[in-house]
Amino acid sequence: MNTKQKRKLDKIDLNILKTLQENGRISYVDLADIVGLSTTPCMERVKRLEKDGLIQGYYARIDPHAMGYGMLVFVEISLSYQSPDAFLKFNKAVASLPYVLECHLVSGDADFLIKARIADMSEYRALLGEMLLTLPGVKNSKSYIVMEEVKESLSLPINPSSPR
Amino acid sequence: MNTKQKRKLDKIDLNILKTLQENGRISYVDLADIVGLSTTPCMERVKRLEKDGLIQGYYARIDPHAMGYGMLVFVEISLSYQSPDAFLKFNKAVASLPYVLECHLVSGDADFLIKARIADMSEYRALLGEMLLTLPGVKNSKSYIVMEEVKESLSLPINPSSPR
DNA sequence: TTTAAATACAAAAAAATAATCTGTCAAAGA
């Protein structure tokens, strides 16, 4: 059981989260200014938010196209037999594929939804082939090839003035 | 036409991108140490990578569940008539919905794939209802409710020793 | 109620880092 006493987040905490979510490299001085604290308590709050797992990390977003990943694709995978073992194996195998940015177990007839960035069609074929050949129990797959990325954000709506 | 001279990325640049992608708040001192430069040229490279758009921003990842977003859902939307106007309107409307983290125009019969984080079933119904009622030309939708997030990463595979 | 302990904060000081400046070296082109 988790007996860790989790403090409730106040407006200042939410404001910190909201700000860092949109500018992960802001200085504590500026952050403190925004949330209306001096730097010391502001930094203490950030450290606590990190320790408590509310802040899970800081990341630079790199342009995928400039990195040679011109193709974004979502793949839906159905497993034919649904033993827990097959699921575990599938999970592990997928987690180790670097092209696979996301993998989710979704409702319905035990499907996975996968998001992958690859260079082009040939890499797409390799990815599909590898996965379909390597992973056991795959019944069929359906792909959604992205033609236009309308929106891609990581920012959750956080409203400091009305905590949920 | 874009006549901007884009320098080719060398191993050091790729190493910088790879490092910042995984630790967006690292200091220039430590970053310079990792990539084998002194701080000045290292910082100059980072600034250039930012200016050239290869680094698109820095973000803290906030725990969605702690923020009250316990539910992750993918929604597939089909538009019935495919006038450019309907597409534009749909794009704009979707982009302004804060719950919608991603929206992609995917191949097939002109579908959109949407990723949204919401609190619970009632918010899910509100989201679907709002979208289906508000947005014109929506034919039908299909939802994938995420039961388990196997993997969710933002990090592209970057290999400094073999540039693509 | 009073005291003690804990918490949150600000301000000051010390340590570390960011940003700027200067000069050197090497490569490319005239």
Place this chain on the structure above:
DNA sequence: TCTTTGACAGATTATTTTTTTGTATTTAAA
């Protein structure tokens, strides 16, 4: 060869981070 350019390291200054100290407020115990 000479000049220009670009990338770099080292030194310097400005700023930020981190630590320390002290105060006010709250909470719990005496």
